[in-house]
Amino acid sequence: MKKFVVGLFMAILVSAGICLDADYSYALKTDFHGRLQSNYVLRDTNGFQNKFMDSVVCSQWLNELKFDLTIRPENMRFGNIEVNKFFLTYRGSYDAVFDVTDRWDNVRDKSPSDFELGKDDLKVENDLREAFVDLVSEFGEQQSVVLRLGRQIVQWGEADGFNVVNIINPQDNSNKMFFDKPEDLAIPLWMARLDYSTGMIGPFNSIDFQLVAIPDIRPHQFAPLDSSSTDPYDHNNAPYAFGFKAVKDWGIPALTEFLDERIGKMGPGMNEMLGSVVGYDNGLSVSDGSKLIMETLPNFANGPLGNLIGASYDSPGPIELVEDVPASNIDNMEYGGKVRLSYGSSEVSLYYLRTYQDDPAINLSQGLTRPALIFEHPEQDMYGISFNTYLSAINAVIRAEGNIVSKMSFYDTADPFTGLFYGTLTKDALGALADAFPDMEFGLDPSMKGYTMHRVYQALVGFDKSFWIRWMNSHNMINASLQAYWKHICDFDYDSVHRPWDQDDSYRLTGFFWTDYMGGKLHPELFVMYDPEDAWMTNLSIKYTRDGKWFYKFGFMGFWGDQPSGNGTSSGRYSRNATGMFTTPVNLIRTGELSFTVGYNW
Numbered sequence: 070m071k072k073f074v075v076g077l078f079m080a081i082l083v084s085a086g087i088c089l090d091a092d093y094s095y096a097l098k099t100d101f102h103g104r105l106q107s108n109y110v111l112r113d114t115n116g117f118q119n120k121f122m123d124s125v126v127c128s129q130w131l132n133e134l135k136f137d138l139t140i141r142p143e144n145m146r147f148g149n150i151e152v153n154k155f156f157l158t159y160r161g162s163y164d165a166v167f168d169v170t171d172r173w174d175n176v177r178d179k180s181p182s183d184f185e186l187g188k189d190d191l192k193v194e195n196d197l198r199e200a201f202v203d204l205v206s207e208f209g210e211q212q213s214v215v216l217r218l219g220r221q222i223v224q225w226g227e228a229d230g231f232n233v234v235n236i237i238n239p240q241d242n243s244n245k246m247f248f249d250k251p252e253d254l255a256i257p258l259w260m261a262r263l264d265y266s267t268g269m270i271g272p273f274n275s276i277d278f279q280l281v282a283i284p285d286i287r288p289h290q291f292a293p294l295d296s297s298s299t300d301p302y303d304h305n306n307a308p309y310a311f312g313f314k315a316v317k318d319w320g321i322p323a324l325t326e327f328l329d330e331r332i333g334k335m336g337p338g339m340n341e342m343l344g345s346v347v348g349y350d351n352g353l354s355v356s357d358g359s360k361l362i363m364e365t366l367p368n369f370a371n372g373p374l375g376n377l378i379g380a381s382y383d384s385p386g387p388i389e390l391v392e393d394v395p396a397s398n399i400d401n402m403e404y405g406g407k408v409r410l411s412y413g414s415s416e417v418s419l420y421y422l423r424t425y426q427d428d429p430a431i432n433l434s435q436g437l438t439r440p441a442l443i444f445e446h447p448e449q450d451m452y453g454i455s456f457n458t459y460l461s462a463i464n465a466v467i468r469a470e471g472n473i474v475s476k477m478s479f480y481d482t483a484d485p486f487t488g489l490f491y492g493t494l495t496k497d498a499l500g501a502l503a504d505a506f507p508d509m510e511f512g513l514d515p516s517m518k519g520y521t522m523h524r525v526y527q528a529l530v531g532f533d534k535s536f537w538i539r540w541m542n543s544h545n546m547i548n549a550s551l552q553a554y555w556k557h558i559c560d561f562d563y564d565s566v567h568r569p570w571d572q573d574d575s576y577r578l579t580g581f582f583w584t585d586y587m588g589g590k591l592h593p594e595l596f597v598m599y600d601p602e603d604a605w606m607t608n609l610s611i612k613y614t615r616d617g618k619w620f621y622k623f624g625f626m627g628f629w630g631d632q633p634s635g636n637g638t639s640s641g642r643y644s645r646n647a648t649g650m651f652t653t654p655v656n657l658i659r660t661g662e663l664s665f666t667v668g669y670n671w
Contacts (some may be wrong), residue, residue, distance in 0.1 A: 098143065099140050108129065108132075109129070112126050116659040119659070122188050132162060132583075134159075137157065140154065176293060185437075188307075214265050217262040224252075225237060225453075227457055229531075231529055241255070260282060263279065263355040271286065279406055283404065288394050288427055288444070292311075293310070406420075408578055415459070417454070418454065429444035432519060433482075449475050452473045453470065453473075464535070469529060471527060477524075478522055479561060483567040531551065546584065591612075592614075600630075607626070607627050622664075
C-alpha cells in the first residue's frame with residue numbers, strides 16, 4: 070500500500086513538473102483558496118440546563134491553516150485523454166489547549182499500534198488531506214468519462230447530519246464534536262473513482278455512473294485513549310474522548326448481575342463486602358473490573374488468606390484495546406458504485422458498496438486471556454437509494470434516502486458474560502474458592518464475542534423551503550431544512566441487562582434554519598436535533614464578516630433532557646428511555662460548549 074501511495078504521489082509531482090517546465094507550451098490556470106482561523110472552546114461539564122457555566126474547562130484552542138490548490142493545464146492531452154485538473158488540500162493545526170491548562174496532561178503518547186492516536190496527534194496536525202488528478206475523455210456530443218486517482222473524499226446521498234448512504238469515508242472525531250461539517254470530519258482515502266455521464270438521453274437530462282475502488286482501509290477515528298481504557302486510574306481523558314470514557318465508567322448490568330448472583334452464594338454480606346472493596350456501588354463497570362483483576366485479586370490471592378486456602382493469581386496487566394483492521398491492499402479492496410438518473414427537476418440515485426464496518430465491533434472473547442478487547446470491523450454490503458425533487462408550486466425541495474446494510478454489529482453480552490472471566494480464572498487458580506461457583510464452565514468459547522450481527526434498515530425524509538417572516542427579517546428569507554430519520558435493527562430485542570445500548574427501532578428529528586442580515590455580513594444558523602427518548606441537541610452560531618475575508622463567529626452547543634435512568638446495578642438496570650443518541654452509552658446531557666472563532670479567508 071505504501072508503494073502504491075508513494076508511486077501515485079510521485080506521478081502527480083512528475084505530471085505537475087511537466088506542466089510547469091518552460092520547454093513545454095502548456096498554459097496553466099490556478100486557483101488558490103484558503104482559511105486561517107483560531108477557535109477557542111469553553112466546555113460546561115455540568116450542562117447548561119443545570120447551572121449555566123458553573124463548571125468550566127477549556128477544551129480546545131485550535132489554530133488552523135487550511136488551503137486548496139487547483140491547477141488546470143490547458144491543452145495537455147495524450148490522445149483522447151486530457152489531464153484536466155490537479156488538486157490538493159492541506160490542513161495544518163496546533164491546539165494550544167495543552168499549553169494553557171493541565172486538565173489534559175494525562176492523555177497518552179502516541180501508541181505503536183495502527184490507528185491509535187496520542188497527545189502529539191491532537192496538538193499538531195500536518196495533513197495533506199486530498200491530492201488527486203483528473204483525467205477526462207470526451208466523445209460524442211455530450212458523453213464524458215472522468216478518472217480521478219489519488220487521496221479524496223466522496224460524498225453520497227441527500228442527508229444532513231446523518232450518514233445513511235454516505236459511508237465511503239470514515240469519520241474522524243478525535244478533536245471535534247459529532248456535528249461539525251461533514252467534510253471536516255471525513256477521513257480522506259486513497260482510491261480510484263470513475264465517472265461516466267451520458268448527457269441528455271431520451272427523456273432524461275442525463276444518466277451518470279460512478280465506480281469506486283478503495284484499497285485504503287481505515288476505521289472510524291476516535292480520540293486517543295490511555296495505555297488502556299480499562300486502566301483503573303482515570304487517565305482516559307482526551308478532550309473529545311466522550312465515548313470510551315463514558316463506557317469505561319458506566320455500570321454493566323450483565324456483569325453486575327452475573328457476579329451478584331454468584332458472590333451471594335459465598336455467604337451473607339459477601340456482595341456488600343466485595344462492593345466496598347472493588348467499589349461497584351453504581352454497578353460493576355469496566356474500570357471496576359480492571360481494578361478487580363489488576364489489584365484486588367492479586368492482593369487477595371497472594372496474601373495470607375489466599376495462601377491459607379491455596380489460591381494464587383497473577384494479574385494479566387491492563388486490558389489493551391486493539392484495532393483489528395483488514396490490511397490496506399488490493400485483496401481487501403472496498404468497492405462500489407452509483408447510478409444517477411436526472412429527469413426534469415428530479416433526481417434518483419442507486420448505490421452499492423462492499424465495505425468494512427467503520428465503527429468497532431467489540432470482541433470480548435480475549436478480555437482476560439490476552440488480555441485485550443479486540444475492535445473488529447466486519448465486512449458488510451450496503452444497498453441504498455436517494456432522490457430529490459423540486460416542487461415549483463410551493464417552491465420547495467423534497468429529498469429522501471434509505472439503505473439496507475447486510476450486517477452490522479450491536480453490543481450483546483448474552484453469551485460472553487456467562488464465561489468472560491474463566492479463560493484467566495482457572496479452577497487451579499481459584500483453589501477452594503471454586504466450590505462457590507459450581508455452575509462455572511471454565512474456558513471461553515471464541516464465538517462468544519460480545520456482539521451480534523444484524524441486518525439494518527435506515528431511511529430519511531427531508532423538506533427544504535425558504536419563506537418570509539418579515540418581523541424576523543424584512544430583507545431576506547428564512548431558510549429551513551427539516552428531516553425525519555428512522556433505523557430498524559432486524560431480529561433484535563432490547564434487553565436492559567445484555568442489550569442496553571440499542572432499540573430495534575429508533576428515530577431522530579432535525580431542523581436547520583439560517584438567514585442573512587446586513588447585506589450578508591451577519592449570518593446566524595440554528596440546528597436542532599430531537600431524540601424521542603426526550604433528549605435535545607441545539608447548535609446556534611452567529612457569524613459576522615465585514616469584507617467577506619475577515620470573519621468572527623460565536624457558537625453555542627448544548628444538550629438537554631433528563632439524565633439516563635438506571636446505573637447498571639441489578640436493581641437499577643438501564644431503562645428503555647435511556648437508550649438514545651445523547652444518553653447511552655455516551656451521556657452528553659451534562660455537556661455544553663461555547664466557541665469563539667476569528668479567521669481570515671482568501
